[in-house]
Amino acid sequence: MSPEIARLILQATVDTLYMVLVATALGTLLGLPLGVFLATSRRGELFSAPWLNAVLGFIVNATRSTPFIILVVAIIPFTRLVAGTSIGTTAAIVPLTVAATPFIARLIEAAVREVDQGLIEAARAMGASPLQIVAKVLVPEALPGIVLGLTLAVVSLIGYSAIVGVVGGGGLGDLGIRYGYQRFMPEVMGAVVVVLIVLVQGVQSLGDRLALRLNKRLRHA
Amino acid sequence: MTVNAHSPITADAAIPASAEEDAIIRFEGVAKSFPARKNSAAVHALAGIDLAVPRSSIVGVIGRSGAGKSTLIRLVNGLEKPTAGRVIVDGTDVTRLDERTLRSVRRSIGMVFQHFNLLSSRTVFDNVALPLEIAGTDRRTIEQRVNPLLELVGLADKRGRYPAELSGGQKQRVGIARALATQPKVLLSDEATSALDPETTRSILDLLATINRELGLTILLITHEMAVIRAIAQRVAVLDAGRIVEQGDVFDLFTRPQHETTRSFLAAESGRELPAFVASQIRPEPVPGGQVVVRIVFRGPFATHPVLSQLARELGIDVNILGGAVDSIAGRPFGTLIVGLPNNGSSLDKALAFLKARDLDTEVLGHVA
Ligand SMILES: Nc1ncnc2c1ncn2[C@@H]1O[C@H](COP(=O)(O)OP(=O)(O)OP(=O)(O)O)[C@@H](O)[C@H]1O
Ligand SMILES: [Mg+2]
Numbered sequence: 001m002s003p004e005i006a007r008l009i010l011q012a013t014v015d016t017l018y019m020v021l022v023a024t025a026l027g028t029l030l031g032l033p034l035g036v037f038l039a040t041s042r043r044g045e046l047f048s049a050p051w052l053n054a055v056l057g058f059i060v061n062a063t064r065s066t067p068f069i070i071l072v073v074a075i076i077p078f079t080r081l082v083a084g085t086s087i088g089t090t091a092a093i094v095p096l097t098v099a100a101t102p103f104i105a106r107l108i109e110a111a112v113r114e115v116d117q118g119l120i121e122a123a124r125a126m127g128a129s130p131l132q133i134v135a136k137v138l139v140p141e142a143l144p145g146i147v148l149g150l151t152l153a154v155v156s157l158i159g160y161s162a163i164v165g166v167v168g169g170g171g172l173g174d175l176g177i178r179y180g181y182q183r184f185m186p187e188v189m190g191a192v193v194v195v196l197i198v199l200v201q202g203v204q205s206l207g208d209r210l211a212l213r214l215n216k217r218l219r220h221a
Numbered sequence: 222m223t224v225n226a227h228s229p230i231t232a233d234a235a236i237p238a239s240a241e242e243d244a245i246i247r248f249e250g251v252a253k254s255f256p257a258r259k260n261s262a263a264v265h266a267l268a269g270i271d272l273a274v275p276r277s278s279i280v281g282v283i284g285r286s287g288a289g290k291s292t293l294i295r296l297v298n299g300l301e302k303p304t305a306g307r308v309i310v311d312g313t314d315v316t317r318l319d320e321r322t323l324r325s326v327r328r329s330i331g332m333v334f335q336h337f338n339l340l341s342s343r344t345v346f347d348n349v350a351l352p353l354e355i356a357g358t359d360r361r362t363i364e365q366r367v368n369p370l371l372e373l374v375g376l377a378d379k380r381g382r383y384p385a386e387l388s389g390g391q392k393q394r395v396g397i398a399r400a401l402a403t404q405p406k407v408l409l410s411d412e413a414t415s416a417l418d419p420e421t422t423r424s425i426l427d428l429l430a431t432i433n434r435e436l437g438l439t440i441l442l443i444t445h446e447m448a449v450i451r452a453i454a455q456r457v458a459v460l461d462a463g464r465i466v467e468q469g470d471v472f473d474l475f476t477r478p479q480h481e482t483t484r485s486f487l488a489a490e491s492g493r494e495l496p497a498f499v500a501s502q503i504r505p506e507p508v509p510g511g512q513v514v515v516r517i518v519f520r521g522p523f524a525t526h527p528v529l530s531q532l533a534r535e536l537g538i539d540v541n542i543l544g545g546a547v548d549s550i551a552g553r554p555f556g557t558l559i560v561g562l563p564n565n566g567s568s569l570d571k572a573l574a575f576l577k578a579r580d581l582d583t584e585v586l587g588h589v590a
Contacts, residue, residue: 116338118334118336118338119338119340121300121334121338122332122334122338123351123355124300124327125298125300125327125330125332125409126327126328126351126352126355126403127323127324127325127326127327127328127352127355127356127403128324128355129324132355136351136354136355137340140340140342140343141340141341141342143342214342216341216342216343216383216384216385217341217385218385
């Protein structure tokens with residue numbers, strides 16, 4: 001493999017990580033409150049708001065059921081508004097974030113719903129406000145589940161990021177298509193696949209290990 | 222400190238004025254209904270509840286599953302709102318408070334739960350510290366408050382452990398320490414020992430009794446086990462299908478139960494149970510030439526007197542002892558005997574009159590051959 005190709009693969013890896021990590025960070029920033037709200041706003045719950053819950057739930061489902069490639073194209077005007085341009089790596093972060101947010105929200109909702117209702121009851125009995133219950137009970141208790149959810153989100157976003165090549169997003173997927181497929185350079189394709197496998201494996205095992213360390217429900221030394 | 226204030230109240234009597242005045246918790250005509258939902262009818266969980274909990278006492282509420290016990294106790298710290306009546310805690314009607322005021326009132330009411338409800342992500346120390354963090358207490362004060370509490374419940378060496386590393390009894394000790402962290406006036410206990418084995422139950426009840434004695438803390442506890450009431454409560458209310466069917470002094474309730482539900486809770490208590498060989502033969506109608514099975518309850522001074530041998534001597538009646546036990550409740554002796562008396566009208570009546578004259582309670586349970 002020529003040093004030129006190696007440089008391209010390195011650059012693509014950096015681009016992929018940049019897009020995925022920034023989109024995950026933004027998606028978590030938006031998805032955490034959204035997910036916590038979804039998990040606590042049905043009738044009779046902490047922030048009981050059944051209507052808003054239903055509306056947000058619908059929006060989340062609608063976004064999640066739109067195929068990513070269509071989402072990317074459909075929101076080009078929004079992307080241009082936010083990023084100033086609709087092409088390039090930074091611009092690609094916009095559709096990635098839009099896709100990541102509802103996904104992460106649902107994962108966080110599921111993790112928060114796993115928290116024993118008895119703990120909310122105990123916190124209320126101590127005189128905790130709803131926000132204190134979120135900050136001191138729900139999020140800390142759901143943390144292992146949240147970490148596993150975010151790991152899943154990063155892995156999925158690595159896959160999504162291959163698609164943003166269509167708007168000049170760059171990254172590993174784009175490189176694989178342009179060089180490996182269009183220019184018929186199978187060794188580039190092979191190298192891209194190997195890097196992706198290594199990335200996904202690395203992210204998954206890192207997430208698993210972190211979640212395990214945070215999980216104090218297990219009796220490990 | 223007057224902890225063991227046994228007021229001479231009979232089971233059905235209203236709460237006397239003295240207890241009324243110094244009640245730290247008072248339910249007045251409380252009712253609670255849960256409205257009907259799509260596929261379930263309305264539930265009338267509580268109705269006509271009048272109950273006073275004297276300051277620094279231990280009051281137990283006993284009832285079967287679904288009787289409304291948890292609903293009752295959750296009214297005290299406003300986790301539930303009644304549909305009628307008032308709940309007064311230390312002079313404040315908690316049913317009328319807005320959420321913010323209620324939150325600060327809750328800090329003066331500790332609560333322990335059947336399933337402990339400890340945070341798995343926090344160590345023992347941090348679990349006990351949680352109510353203080355919520356109250357905005359500074360870290361130094363938290364240290365000063367939590368460490369003695371861990372000493373009190375005997376878990377000072379476990380402060381860095383997580384709940385998953387503790388036994389059930391240890392978890393409940395953490396739960397109790399946590400409930401005491403904000404130095405409450407009242408401790409609510411919802412089936413605190415129901416998930417524990419008898420020995421651990423005993424040690425947790427001893428701990429609660431110690432806290433009541435040493436800190437003068439009022440304890441309102443809920444249970445479905447008479448043994449718990451008997452071990453630490455001074456007063457008791459029996460809840461059945463949302464109503465208090467009987468309440469009073471624990472000793473009176475044990476020795477003179479008035480209501481069927483109370484009797485059924487007492488059935489398995491020592492000495493009250495019919496021995497198996499009697500239970501299998503007993504029948505409601507008289508047996509010619511047989512015996513009448515009578516339960517005699519000895520209270521107070523006669524509990525240790527040889528009344529039966531007197532009966533046999535003075536009336537010349539044969540008394541056949543079938544079972545029984547002598548025991549004490551809240552330090553007062555009482556005994557239960559199950560005896561067989563000859564089934565002939567005049568001597569049975571004489572025997573019952575003899576026992577009644579000595580202030581003993583008798584109950585004809587049936588007949589055996
Ligand atoms: N939030 C609620 N909505 C509707 N019904 C309820 C609600 N909470 C309790 N109930 C009903 O009220 C009644 C009393 O319930 P409660 O939990 O107080 O019983 P309990 O005596 O504590 O029973 P257990 O010993 O099983 O804990 C039950 O019939 C229950 O189904
Ligand atoms: Mg209950």
